[in-house]
Amino acid sequence: MNAVTHVSPGLWRRPGDRAADYTDRDYWTDVARTAERGGFDAVFFADVRGIYDVFDGAREPAIRRAVQTPSNDPRFLIPAMAEATDDLGFAVTRSTTYNQPYELAREFSTLDHLTDGRVAFNIVTSYLDSAARNLGVGQRLDHDDRYDRADEFMDVCYALWEESWDDDAVVRDPDTDTYTNPEGVHTIDHDGEWFTVEGPHGCEPSPQRTPFLYQAGASDRGREFAAGNAEAVFCSYPTRAGVRDYVEDMRERAESHGRDPDAVGFYPGMVTIVGETEELAEAKYDHYRDIIDVEAVLALLSGFMDMDLSALDPDQRVEHIETEAMQGAVNAFTKADPDRDWTVAEMARFAGLGSTSPVVVGTPEQVADELEAWYRELPIAGFNVKEVARPDSIEDFVSFVVPELRERGLLDASEGDTLRERVTDGGPRLPNDHPARR
Amino acid sequence: MNAVTHVSPGLWRRPGDRAADYTDRDYWTDVARTAERGGFDAVFFADVRGIYDVFDGAREPAIRRAVQTPSNDPRFLIPAMAEATDDLGFAVTRSTTYNQPYELAREFSTLDHLTDGRVAFNIVTSYLDSAARNLGVGQRLDHDDRYDRADEFMDVCYALWEESWDDDAVVRDPDTDTYTNPEGVHTIDHDGEWFTVEGPHGCEPSPQRTPFLYQAGASDRGREFAAGNAEAVFCSYPTRAGVRDYVEDMRERAESHGRDPDAVGFYPGMVTIVGETEELAEAKYDHYRDIIDVEAVLALLSGFMDMDLSALDPDQRVEHIETEAMQGAVNAFTKADPDRDWTVAEMARFAGLGSTSPVVVGTPEQVADELEAWYRELPIAGFNVKEVARPDSIEDFVSFVVPELRERGLLDASEGDTLRERVTDGGPRLPNDHPARR
Numbered sequence: 001m002n003a004v005t006h007v008s009p010g011l012w013r014r015p016g017d018r019a020a021d022y023t024d025r026d027y028w029t030d031v032a033r034t035a036e037r038g039g040f041d042a043v044f045f046a047d048v049r050g051i052y053d054v055f056d057g058a059r060e061p062a063i064r065r066a067v068q069t070p071s072n073d074p075r076f077l078i079p080a081m082a083e084a085t086d087d088l089g090f091a092v093t094r095s096t097t098y099n100q101p102y103e104l105a106r107e108f109s110t111l112d113h114l115t116d117g118r119v120a121f122n123i124v125t126s127y128l129d130s131a132a133r134n135l136g137v138g139q140r141l142d143h144d145d146r147y148d149r150a151d152e153f154m155d156v157c158y159a160l161w162e163e164s165w166d167d168d169a170v171v172r173d174p175d176t177d178t179y180t181n182p183e184g185v186h187t188i189d190h191d192g193e194w195f196t197v198e199g200p201h202g203c204e205p206s207p208q209r210t211p212f213l214y215q216a217g218a219s220d221r222g223r224e225f226a227a228g229n230a231e232a233v234f235c236s237y238p239t240r241a242g243v244r245d246y247v248e249d250m251r252e253r254a255e256s257h258g259r260d261p262d263a264v265g266f267y268p269g270m271v272t273i274v275g276e277t278e279e280l281a282e283a284k285y286d287h288y289r290d291i292i293d294v295e296a297v298l299a300l301l302s303g304f305m306d307m308d309l310s311a312l313d314p315d316q317r318v319e320h321i322e323t324e325a326m327q328g329a330v331n332a333f334t335k336a337d338p339d340r341d342w343t344v345a346e347m348a349r350f351a352g353l354g355s356t357s358p359v360v361v362g363t364p365e366q367v368a369d370e371l372e373a374w375y376r377e378l379p380i381a382g383f384n385v386k387e388v389a390r391p392d393s394i395e396d397f398v399s400f401v402v403p404e405l406r407e408r409g410l411l412d413a414s415e416g417d418t419l420r421e422r423v424t425d426g427g428p429r430l431p432n433d434h435p436a437r438r
Numbered sequence: 439m440n441a442v443t444h445v446s447p448g449l450w451r452r453p454g455d456r457a458a459d460y461t462d463r464d465y466w467t468d469v470a471r472t473a474e475r476g477g478f479d480a481v482f483f484a485d486v487r488g489i490y491d492v493f494d495g496a497r498e499p500a501i502r503r504a505v506q507t508p509s510n511d512p513r514f515l516i517p518a519m520a521e522a523t524d525d526l527g528f529a530v531t532r533s534t535t536y537n538q539p540y541e542l543a544r545e546f547s548t549l550d551h552l553t554d555g556r557v558a559f560n561i562v563t564s565y566l567d568s569a570a571r572n573l574g575v576g577q578r579l580d581h582d583d584r585y586d587r588a589d590e591f592m593d594v595c596y597a598l599w600e601e602s603w604d605d606d607a608v609v610r611d612p613d614t615d616t617y618t619n620p621e622g623v624h625t626i627d628h629d630g631e632w633f634t635v636e637g638p639h640g641c642e643p644s645p646q647r648t649p650f651l652y653q654a655g656a657s658d659r660g661r662e663f664a665a666g667n668a669e670a671v672f673c674s675y676p677t678r679a680g681v682r683d684y685v686e687d688m689r690e691r692a693e694s695h696g697r698d699p700d701a702v703g704f705y706p707g708m709v710t711i712v713g714e715t716e717e718l719a720e721a722k723y724d725h726y727r728d729i730i731d732v733e734a735v736l737a738l739l740s741g742f743m744d745m746d747l748s749a750l751d752p753d754q755r756v757e758h759i760e761t762e763a764m765q766g767a768v769n770a771f772t773k774a775d776p777d778r779d780w781t782v783a784e785m786a787r788f789a790g791l792g793s794t795s796p797v798v799v800g801t802p803e804q805v806a807d808e809l810e811a812w813y814r815e816l817p818i819a820g821f822n823v824k825e826v827a828r829p830d831s832i833e834d835f836v837s838f839v840v841p842e843l844r845e846r847g848l849l850d851a852s853e854g855d856t857l858r859e860r861v862t863d864g865g866p867r868l869p870n871d872h873p874a875r876r
Contacts, residue, residue, distance in 0.1 A: 066617035
């Protein structure tokens with residue numbers, strides 16, 4: 001996130017931590033150069049509107065502990081980071097709930113032009129009620145309405161990106177005084193439940209037209225949406241079995257949308273904490289775990305789940321939590337190690353590092369072993385390497401783990417001009433079996 | 439504009455013209471470096487939503503001749519151009535009619551952080567009906583409603599930028615686990631006619647807080663709005679008398695808003711066409727004038743004025759135009775030289791180069807003489823040097839005119855870290871007499 005904290009509140013307090021540099025352009029161009037050096041396909045930006053105010057019914061805990069507030073707009077990092085790199089891709093989160101598709105289509109067309117086709121759209125539907133109270137919507141839409149709106153939103157975007165301008169519309173012919181052949185530019189005349197958009201699109205076709213599409217759907221409706229739209233899917237499960245179940249379900253759903261399931265790439269989240277020796281890695285892990293801000297994690301989780309967790313005592317055993325809903329909430333994390341005797345604080349420290357993703361701690365070899373085992377065993381395309389400490393998470397990964405992966409032949413240089421070509425087997429455009437093309 | 443054409447359609451057809459490079463990041467970083475080398479305070483981006491379709495009731499002429507279509511979003515040029523420069527400012531146009539103030543406030547806070555206080559907001563209310571048909575508004579708001587909305591829009595932005603976070607709210611104190619002191623962060627609880635925004639602002643204060651504010655108000659209501667908000671005002675009149683009348687009126691209006699009129703800077707538009715010799719400059723002028731696309735200019739003016747000019751015959755004398763409204767429309771341009779016997783085509787070629795601003799043609803000395811005469815005679819702070827040909831307009835100005843101005847001591851290096859400090863006598867923040875501060 002373009003913020004002090006994404007999901008690891010408290011780590012900004014480490015001596016030397018650069019989390020508070022998030023307002024500086026130089027911090028982000030450093031990140032971009034490091035990611036490119038490490039052979040990452042893309043950096044990925046989460047984003048959120050509103051302030052976490054479910055915990056204790058107040059926004060003060062989130063503000064005090066920098067729980068995703070303050071946060072700046074991640075879109076504007078992309079052109080600066082593109083200027084500092086040649087091939088790195090940029091995935092940015094935008095909400096279909098608080099935007100207009102005509103505007104959003106223009107934003108991504110512009111970014112795709114400016115980055116020569118290196119941009120991706122992470123589609124979200126937003127969940128914080130406090131965002132609705134700032135954006136004139138009055139009250140948050142309920143979950144299914146948000147997905148109904150998202151479906152129509154993407155229909156409009158696809159029509160603008162894929163159908164409004166023919167490939168040969170722009171001719172730039174001085175002799176006939178024709179920059180664009182008007183017969184090649186079409187209105188879309190969308191008149192739906194949520195949006196009325198006449199078109200045509202105001203932008204000429206960009207290298208990818210539709211930006212490369214990321215999504216992370218967890219609920220049934222969210223999975224359906226991802227299966228019908230995403231080209232790359234993030235997921236976050238603490239065990240390989242969890243990832244396998246998810247991927248199998250999603251592949252079936254993609255097929256039911258008429259898509260080749262092999263054309264969808266799955267990227268489980270993974271936190272890596274690596275050191276030159278096992279002892280150094282463990283010491284780093286202990287340090288991070290100690291400095292995680294337990295109350296801030298509970299404030300974060302309260303917002304994620306829309307459930308006030310302020311009544312939980314950090315020292316109590318999770319098995320003694322009385323309400324079933326809260327048991328279910330913490331169980332999402334403790335099931336990573338169900339035999340352990342968790343306290344609420346331990347659960348929070350765990351969630352604050354990995355969320356529901358595994359935390360792999362060890363030497364470069366040990367971390368590479370674990371990544372390799374997941375990669376060989378599961379039908380996945382790669383990993384979403386999650387950031388915990390700034391800039392250690394990415395710098396340690398690139399300095400320690402990447403050389404090991406390269407030595408094992410597990411990290412080939414990606415080929416292709418656009419992000420879509422570098423990540424998939426296809427060309428710069430959406431594949432023909434994607435619902436947007438049919 | 440982040441487009442092929444702003445107001446000089448047809449010039450993209452020149453051999454070697456770079457207008458069609460507007461999609462390339464490198465084109466814009468070149469512009470940024472040239473502008474910085476030339477001592478410009480800022481580059482200024484116009485922007486428009488929708489397609490010009492008033493001329494002949496059709497969008498085809500504007501599409502064929504690239505009349506502000508295609509156009510990309512100018513906001514995303516700023517971080518890349520900031521990366522290529524140290525001091526240059528960036529003024530970007532955003533509409534109060536098609537945005538939400540909470541979102542826009544976040545955009546500008548982000549850009550102000552990322553550019554270290556080099557960003558400016560050119561406030562517009564939008565005029566194309568076709569934009570409304572794409573943005574779910576149904577029909578364009580009428581002129582006064584647009585300004586009512588703009589007033590309230592700015593009230594919300596000012597509250598978010600100036601009042602929501604105290605100067606000492608962000609403490610970043612690891613010992614007390616306090617990134618931000620919540621007592622220093624305030625909701626704004628705006629509940630108005632157009633917007634409901636609870637706040638608080640999601641961004642910590644940026645170097646300028648409120649971006650430096652540009653405006654160009656021409657109508658009575660537009661002038662009132664500019665007098666109450668703008669720190670720098672653009673105007674476009676063909677004669678010094680026109681500029682003088684405008685500035686005097688605006689200074690009175692600023693005073694009636696409780697502002698020091700000297701704190702508002704006025705920047706008349708000026709087109710300069712310069713060559714090593716008078717003959718070269720004249721030849722360049724003739725070349726530009728010949729290649730201007732007359733029908734495209736009429737399509738552009740039709741959109742500006744919301745009046746279909748397609749019935750005009752390019753060869754007819756303007757004095758023979760029958761309808762009064764069209765007479766008035768062309769008179770805005772021909773009054774630059776009322777004694778001349780204008781045809782419609784001549785008027786269009788004139789408007790396509792300078793719009794309603796003067797076109798100064800000559801050697802570096804001659805152009806500097808004219809700028810100096812305007813500057814010494816009028817209560818203005820500088821000029822809006824308008825672009826006609828890409829990249830000639832800016833490159834010729836910086837190569838030829840800037841050295842002459844520097845030699846005359848008319849172009850001192852600006853001092854200060856932020857754009858506001860470099861352009862005004864004050865500090866990085868809005869002056870205390872600005873309505874937003876009172």
